[in-house]
Amino acid sequence: MNFFGDLVKVYEQNEDLAGKVDESGPTLVPIAHNSVNVQIEVRIDGQGNYISARPLDKEETVTIIPATPAAVNRTSKPAAYPLSDKIVYMAGDFAQTMTDEKERDKAIEQHKLYLAELSNWASSANAPVEIKAIQQYISKGTLLADLMSDNFEDKDKKKIAKGDLFARFIVNSKPVFQDQLIFHNWTRFYLESQQDHEESQPIGIDYITGKRGITTKSIEAGISSRDNNAKLISANDDSAYTYRGQFLGDDYYSVSYESSQKMVHALSWLVRRQAIYVDNRAFVFWGTGGTEKPLDVATLLTGFRSAGHFDKKTQDKNSNVEDARAVATQYRDRLRGLVANMSDDETVSIAALDAATTGRMAVVYYNVLDGSSFKQNVMSWGDTASTNRFFKDHVERYTPNFSEIINLAYGNGSNGSRFKKLSKQVMTQLVSAVISGRALPDDIYRAAFRRIKHPLGYSDSPQGTAGTQIWENDMFKHAALIGYRNGGGNEMTTEELNRDRSYVFGKLFAVMNEVEKLSMNIQRQRNSSVTDRQTTAMRFMTNYMERPATTWNRLLSTVNQSYISRLGGGTRARYERAYLDLIHQLGDGMTDEPLEYNFSRGFADQTVELREARAEAKKKREEQKND
Template identity: 30%
Template sequence: MGWMLDLYETYEENSGQIGKVGKNRFGTDYALLPVSHVYQTAQIEVSLDFQGNFISAEVIPKEQGNTIIPCTIDSSTRSSGPVPHPLHDKLMYVAGDFSEYGGKIKKNATSYQDYLVQLKEWCEYDEGNRTIHAIYTYLKEGHLIKDLIAQGVLHEKNGELIPKWTKEHQVEGKEKPEIFKVLTGDQMSAFVRFGIFDLEHQTLKAWEDPQMFRSFVDFYQDKIEESGLCYITGISQPLTDKHASKIRYGGDMAKIISGNDSSGYTFRGRFSSKEQVATVGYDTSQKAHNALKWLITKQAQTIDGRVFLTWGKKTVEILDPMDSFLEQLEIEPVTQKEVTDDTHSVFAKQFRQAIDGYQHYLATEERVSILVLDAATPGRMSIVYYQNFEADLYLERIRHWHESCSWRHAYRRNENKEMTFYYGAPTNRDIAKAAYGSQASDQIIKNTMSRLLPSIVEGRPVPRDIVQLLVNRSSRPQGMEEWEWERTLTTACSMVRKFFQQRNEEEISMALNRESTDRNYLFGRMLAVADVLERSALASQNESRTTNAKRYMTAFSQHPMSAWKIIQENLLPYQARLGTKNVYYEKILGEIAEQFDEKDFNDKALNGKYLIGYYSQRQDIYTKNNKKEEQD
């Protein structure tokens, strides 16, 4: 369980962040939770004084409802059983008058009484904690719901709380009560948190108080009786066989570690109980799972329930192989006007410098962990992928991936609505969408991204089938809009370049290679000349339609010689339309023909290198034409 030790050590390295609330890029709150604490959404906030007198209550806006609450092993994993949290909880636990106002309690259930017994034990353990004493003093009186109704927080009719706000309850001129705006269930399901109103007329938030965190941790760990060897840390400590759920989000019931089956052939004769298999310390489990929840909410990518997480133990925010390197390293894209002959090398230099700077930014002896999680069923979560690297090795592999897959890609339009470009590797998501189409399901996208991950961080070969899918889709431009096909083409070129380089074949450059005698490359060059020639002729008459080169591209990739004859015949009227300008294109076609070995000009299907030849030749012509226009 190296992943668990990594998370435990990450928690220890970042203990200064415990309880500090931040917001991720989507505006969601996150915090590194203390041991024996969980996140819960509260709808009602009650303020008391230190003597346990009720001061006020209010409905909490949805965006402010996230609350750090203490929990026990059983309450943190409760599903249907009535197990109270130690302090903040639902009305059925904290309100002594719950049943008086229509609340339904399971037969023989003692939710409220159990809550008070537990809170009293905490009070007796920490006699100097005025906050919990005040809350206990107030709640044991048993009239919380009555006070909340009097404050206008809860609403009743005929002595019972109104379950749902319907048209029957609407009164002309009155809005829907706030409590019904923040609840998904009825009023009985409301969660209550408590604060203390001090002499300076400020509410001391018990859910944000580090002293409260420490008080409960000390109290609860003192109560755990079973101790033994933790197989993760090698330290003797209190043990647990109940591990956290709610890992990916609040309602997530899937667990990574779970074992509730001890019958039949579970242990296959080797053991007689689960404790003989492995034991995990309570403190270890809590810290590892809390670190995981923190990291996921803070910086992970989630696609269709699959979590892609990259982090460092000390420098938590690390370069993410699943995200855009361009944005992470703050490298600016360029417009077509800014592109020069050395733009590609400028981007490469910027990337290397950014990586070098990143290495200096990282802590000494930093290690990088990558974890991919998913759940096939609602209750069980699997580790799809896990690796741990030295930071220097990790960054070197990122650099190598970026450089070996580098190609020119369209980025997005700037504020002047000019298309911008960058030179580098496409993202995993871009590769997956290019291979399967922009309408591909999230399940296909996440599986493809998972398969590509080892190629980036471990240096493994790019899967051949993904490269072939990219080549096939790029060879079918008719089914895509122009922008989508161009993106698919440049992504395919990136992966084809990587694929052949990893097989120790010749170095493939983005610049046009006029010396190449590879038949695939040469056929691609010919197709590009035909495409640009026809486009030029159409543009001279202000016409815009798909060229014959693109229309026959699929056939050309499978039977290049036969398809080329058809394309050549269809080009004749366009060549005539160009007049003397056609000489330029004829000259290029002649140069390409000279590079062919006679036996290579046949109908054998082309591999992905023909796309490289097509793109490089097309770009070379466009660049020369642009320079000529500027000179004119």
């Protein structure tokens, strides 16, 4: 089924929620209704007598109101909503306050339109008693006077006097704006009135359902709160000639009014409830029928927290070092948990929306997968695009989220408009590749690799994170990313990894980096004025990547001369044994051929191994001391 058809299906499968107020999220708007911000609440009795009114707090203003296409899309030409509208439409006495004759005539016309819409509904056979009471009150023409004589503050009265505020009703203690029966009554009345005047309505084939019926060209805007004027279907072929030579006018599409309402309201509901934004581009995931089951997966892919980090509350506080295999098992269990509630025969839809222009919403990406493929691809991403990290006293499995990957590859100048435009394009590439199980564009890998090769280009963050720490974090992110590029690189055997020259050089680099960091830490314990700084390895890194053998000899000489001698005998022996074993492992690979992507994987693995061993040695020393 196509995108629009899927949205109609989502609406129909959740139609019982239409108009049902949900305090935890947005409400699915019923057919022939709209969601607006209302500022005034008017209370009347069942006989249409005014009781009181009050201004609404900001968090109360969002209100579902009955609507017509003309009212929803009105500009300068007057068109009235049938129940809640601006005071200038609702108040019969508003025109009396105006001195400008042209403006007074316009206000009179606006009120006549409003009263006609409301009276037509109130006089229908099955009109709710509350609507009849409201019509009785409005017919008195005293709304503005009642509001101005009520106990409003002067600042609120000034706003009321301008006539631009919307008002809603409570009748006999019943909030009309939350009553599903009243919503359904208006929907039925409006659709039936369209059928009664079918001869004056446009008739055609609904391209979504394939059925013949009343069509519309008035497609609502307001799908995304960040692009509130953008419409899902919009074209002006009278001047711009969007489809010149192919169609006459706007005959390129034909959609029934009901289908247009269902697809727009369903999409708006999904976007406002569960979209993830990158700049103004909205990424939204939903399961069969618009269920929220894939939401955790959306967070895994594009959330702002790394999915691979376990909640520290679940860690065993008495355990210093996690067994690597247990960590990997726990991580895979968590991945499975994210998709466990999704059945194999369920479908998952993914859409990316952006405003192509101020008035047009573009669907820049759309895909539908069966649950089995979706789960498999998500599991593959989480399982391969990951690496171990050592946090304080334990090992964790880590997968960078998409936002982190974008910042890793293109983060320099991330406050500029170019970065914002690029980031949403790359996010779309990441989403489409991962959920489809395809390779990522190599541009992302290259850009990320260029960045980590220049640690001297990193500076401290405004939040106080040291540039050295930011660079190290990026090294681990790149290592995880290369795991996905290798098509399951985290499952490579030790022999396969050890034969990779770039991987082994990355491990050698990590040994020298750790030796100096440990030496600096010892100095800092003796002298608190010693601050963190870039290591010799970091300063040599760019040359190391281009001419590894030559730069290694310089690095080894510098670190041996200045730092390794400061370590204790056992610690020094452990690090010397580590780099000597790795040199032996390289064999004929000790050349100046430039290094490739697996360098970061070697760095990450060796860093975790060294820190884990150091933590284990510290634990043993403490146990011996306690004994």
